[in-house]
Amino acid sequence: MSVNPFPIARMSTTLRIATRFLLAKRRAMLMTLAGITFGIAFFVLTQAQTSGFEQFFIRTILGTDGALRVADRFQGASTAKKYVEGVQYPGELKAALHGYAEVTGAAEVLKGSATLDSNFRRQEVQLFGVDLAEFLAVSSLGSQVIAGSLDDFRRQPNSVLLGSELARRSNIRPGDSVSLLRDGKNRRFLVAGLYETGIGDIDRVRVIIHLSESRALLERPFGCSYIQVNLEEPDRAPAVAARMEEALGHAVAPWQRREKVWLDVFGALRVSSAVTVMTIVLVSALGMYNTLAMLVMEKTKEIAILRSMGYTRADITAVFLWLGAVVLALGSLCGCLAGAALTLGVERLPLRIRGIFSTDHFMVNWDYRHYLAAVASAAVVVMLAALFPARRAAQLEPGDIIRGTSS
Amino acid sequence: MPSDNIVIETLGLVRDLGEGEARVRVLKGVKFSATAATTTAIVGPSGCGKSTLLYLLGLLDRPDEGEVILKGEPLARATDAVRTDARNRLLGFVFQFHFLLTEFTALENVMLPMRKLGKLDEPAMRARALSLLDAVGLAAKADRLATKLSGGEQQRVAIARALANDPPVLLADEPTGNLDAKNSEIVFDLLTRLAHERGLAVIMVTHNMELASRCDRMLRMLDGEFVTPAHHADDDA
Structure with missing residues (x-):
């Protein structure tokens, strides 16, 4: 068997075929692309908002009550501690x-x-x-x-x-x-x-x-009554608190424990908004699955001829995975840009909140991880949607297809 | 037929098709060989097994028994990867329908097998594809989409594509079956000319007895077996 000395050229061939197939289905693919774009954009926006408010809340409570509170002295083992107030x-x-x-x-x-x-x-x-x-x-x-x-x-x-x-x-x-x-x-x-x-x-x-x-x-x-403590890295408060408790013999409460209820609420909001928004991507991926499944049916002859001229099953799989990847890449790019633009716009919207913190406009958190999470989630869903038609295309037997078209 | 010139041969090919009680023996121990620079026509009534033989020769199907030897390499039971690679290097196909990729130009279609082989860089591939299109009289239409070519032109592009990696064997299944008389003549002449110019073993399955009779060799199949050769070019000499 010959070894291909131009692996990049080979990759680009399957990509080249994929992009041409993509253009043949441009209307259906545009719908999928729009779905992925909206899904990623709204994922980024909702995460930026929920984590923005959460971060602001954390900054507020750290700025008010500190990262740690060192309070009552205690004596005895952890199961039977006796506390002395203050x-x-x-x-x-x-x-x-x-x-x-x-x-x-x-x-x-x-x-x-x-x-x-x-x-x-x-x-x-x-x-x-x-x-x-x-x-x-x-x-x-x-x-x-x-x-x-x-x-x-x-x-x-x-x-x-x-x-x-x-x-x-x-x-x-x-x-x-x-x-x-x-x-x-x-x-x-x-x-x-x-x-x-x-x-x-x-x-x-x-x-x-x-x-x-x-x-x-x-x-x-x-x-x-207590000593209020600030830390260089407030996120590490629970670990530091545990060490302090053991060494100092005083109850030490990290901010995460003090504010657990609110932090749980923010966490639940973040997850629920992510799940809700990802349904847009899921629906788009289903659309992509349908489009690719149709494409496999329409392109059986082309698949057969590619196989007859030496393209492997892996190459055929690659063509359809590339289709998914190209739409995913475009959708991710457009989605991230749209998400950033929406976040920028929402950040300027007036909103007066008093109660758990004080703000007069929407709070957003610019975090690259939101973009990574959005793209990664979309990638899993979209590539899974592309994988099944791709495998089906690769399993087609060229002889059966060509025989079926002969008179 | 001098045996040292044989590029493709089969030994006792048996192929059953269908399931259960409907299973039928389509090929019954077929022995066949073809040498370089010859054209062979396989003729016979529909269902006699000629296309099945062609697909076995083309490594698009596997025999139930027997062997397919291509350039000395037994391939009937080789792995899918080895057979796929052999198709790329050693075989060219022309079918009744051209099966060009409609989203690609004529030139790009011809380059597809070369891209898979990966032995040439982009300029060399383009040059070779252009030369092949020139050989089939379509250099001027190299940049046209496949859909913008006539049926005869599409079939000629398919022939150029089949020759892309300079294979020793070209298999044609009813290559003129979808063409009018004029284009049939052009395509047939092209195949015979290329066989002799390039040393190709051209094996074609056809219902067109007139064209078949002009091949170097014509083999008749009946019920999954070759019967006495109906005609051989040498007979006319």
């Missing part, structure tokens, strides 16, 4: 935390409840006593202040930062004076500014005050 020696713990290469910041937080009294109304609030410099290293508070001034808060010990929704409900503005009541004690504070995380549960109740003031008000001269 952190007794935050200084030592912070020093130990800074020993981890992954840690970029650690801030103690003293948390407690109180009543906020404005001239307008009284309401229950959550006090978060922080050292501002420390806290800015583990949060996005600096960029969350929407009214007033962070500098005013920094300069004045008896000042507070209020959540935007809390301020709106109590009709409080920066510069106003409010009282915080706890166990019969009543202390007045200046409202230095308002912040907005976008997370309704936080913006409605959280009051940020200086750590020293919170100690006085909550009567906790030592210790803290």
Whole structure:
């Protein structure tokens, strides 16, 4: 048997035949191409949106509550741990935390409840006593202040930062004076500014005050409720948390565990939208299967003559797989471009969301993996649709076909 | 027939077709051979087994018994890959219907077997295909789509394509069966001329007794066997 010294030329021959066959079926193939294009484009768009909102949500919660929370001390084995509420020696713990290469910041937080009294109304609030410099290293508070001034808060010990929704409900503005009541004690504070995380549960109740003031008000001269930690790579929080727990003897909660419900919701949305959109590709692939099956029937004589002149079954399979591959390649290219264009357009659409985060337009995530996933999914479906007609074409016996056409 | 010139031969070819009780022995131990630079016509009534023999010679079908030897290589039981390769290198086919790829030009159709063989680069393939089209009188229409050629021209392109890899054997199944008298004459003359010029063993199955009688050899088949040769060119001498 001769060895083909021009394998590229051979490949191009089957590709050449495929493209000519493709042109012969251009209307049916255009429909398939359009389906693949739309499928990939909408796959990219929906993934960009769902992951865009998810990423923004993650950025929001990391910027608000940090990657890790190091809280209650515990004693005993994992099956029978006894917890002691809070952190007794935050200084030592912070020093130990800074020993981890992954840690970029650690801030103690003293948390407690109180009543906020404005001239307008009284309401229950959550006090978060922080050292501002420390806290800015583990949060996005600096960029969350929407009214007033962070500098005013920094300069004045008896000042507070209020959540935007809390301020709106109590009709409080920066510069106003409010009282915080706890166990019969009543202390007045200046409202230095308002912040907005976008997370309704936080913006409605959280009051940020200086750590020293919170100690006085909550009567906790030592210790803290937890230490908020930021990591270089927040995605690795669960592994880091496990190591810290074992080494430090404190409960350590990674953000993925804290926000599991919302993350599961985003995950489910992403999967369901991908599945829904891929049905477009699936339907297109069925169309391609039909078209190729018809083409095999129409081209039996051509297949027979190619076999008679020495083209192998593998060559015939290759011709029909090339057909699928060419449509797939064109559909992928058009789909990715259309997906990018749609994503760009949607990113500019106004959309006001408050509740789990704060945004005034659609959030999208530009991630090449969405394009790879879209093309890979389409490739599997389309090439499977091409494979069956291709195998059928390869199984045709040239003698039977030619004999059947002779008079 | 000098045996050292034999390019294709069969030994005791048996072929049964059909299933179960409908199974019929179409070829009954056929012995056949052809030498280079000769034209052989196989004639006989419909269903006598002449086309079945041609497809066995062309490695498009496998015999139930017997052997097909092509250039000294026994191929009846060779693998599909070996037989496919032999078709590409050693055999050319011309059928009743031209079977050109309608999406390709005449030139591209002729180049198809060469592309598969892969021994020539693109310019060499084009040059050879043009020369073959010139040999069949169609060089001027090389760039026309197959569908833009007349029936006779299409059949001549099919002949050029059959010669693409310079095979020693050309098999033709009713090559003039779909043509008018004038084009039949052109195609037949072409086949006989090419056989002698290029040293081809041309074996054609035909119902056209007039053309068959002008071949170097005419073999008559009946019920799956050759009967006494009805005519041989040498007989006229």
